[in-house]
Amino acid sequence: MSSVGLLGGSFNPPHLGHLICAQEASEQLKLDRVIFVPLHTPTNYQLPADPGPQARLTLCEAAVNGNSRLAVSAIEVERGGTTYSIDTLRSWRDTNPGDELTLIVGNDVAAEFSSWREPAEVLELARLAVVSREGESEMLQAEELSAGYPGSDVTAVTMTRVDISSTLVRERIAAGRSIEYLVASGVASVIESEGWYR
Numbered sequence: 001m002s003s004v005g006l007l008g009g010s011f012n013p014p015h016l017g018h019l020i021c022a023q024e025a026s027e028q029l030k031l032d033r034v035i036f037v038p039l040h041t042p043t044n045y046q047l048p049a050d051p052g053p054q055a056r057l058t059l060c061e062a063a064v065n066g067n068s069r070l071a072v073s074a075i076e077v078e079r080g081g082t083t084y085s086i087d088t089l090r091s092w093r094d095t096n097p098g099d100e101l102t103l104i105v106g107n108d109v110a111a112e113f114s115s116w117r118e119p120a121e122v123l124e125l126a127r128l129a130v131v132s133r134e135g136e137s138e139m140l141q142a143e144e145l146s147a148g149y150p151g152s153d154v155t156a157v158t159m160t161r162v163d164i165s166s167t168l169v170r171e172r173i174a175a176g177r178s179i180e181y182l183v184a185s186g187v188a189s190v191i192e193s194e195g196w197y198r
Contacts, residue, residue, distance in 0.1 A: 005034040005102040005129065006092065008076070010087065010166070012047050013191060014063040015183045017147035017164045019070070021131050024159040025104045026069050029060050029129060034104070036060040036072045039083035049170055051196040052076040062186035086118045089125040104157070107133075110141050114148065123152035130154065133161040173197040 005025050022034040038060050040053045057077050064070035076083050103126040112132040128143045143157040164182050172179050179188055
């Protein structure tokens with residue numbers, strides 16, 4: 001049996017904050033692997049300067065390259081269309097029935113959890129890990145979700161505060177500025193060679 005964390009998102013592009021988040025979740029929750037799951041199409045917003053789902057998948061692969069505890073899944077990219085966590089969890093359970101699943105989400109995403117598609121079943125299929133940066137009230141968010149869904153497994157993960165965002169990375173690329181030390185070197189190389197986000 002394998003303990004697997006699923007970290008979903010647009011990853012447009014993936015940056016060091018995403019990698020730190022995955023590493024902290026892996027260590028604090030004692031996960032065997034954390035899987036980056038780039039979405040195909042977001043449910044309620046547009047992705048600015050999006051190079052496309054396959055490109056973002058490639059960038060995630062470049063980001064985790066060389067770390068044996070991190071991996072990437074194309075499950076949502078290959079499914080296509082709008083992305084819902086419940087569909088991904090069901091698909092993962094069908095193909096990997098022995099895995100113990102943890103769904104890793106940010107504090108801001110967790111605040112909207114009750115509006116998700118079938119939130120109760122999400123919590124039946126996976127533990128929910130709420131990740132907050134230092135200084136945010138991550139315990140409060142996890143406690144509120146636990147209270148709202150009795151019997152569910154909701155836990156908190158704290159990560160070092162790193163104020164890097166995909167928006168910042170895209171803006172710097174568009175302005176012709178360096179993104180060194182903001183993204184993994186492999187990600188920077190792929191973006192440069194493909195000319196994405198300019």
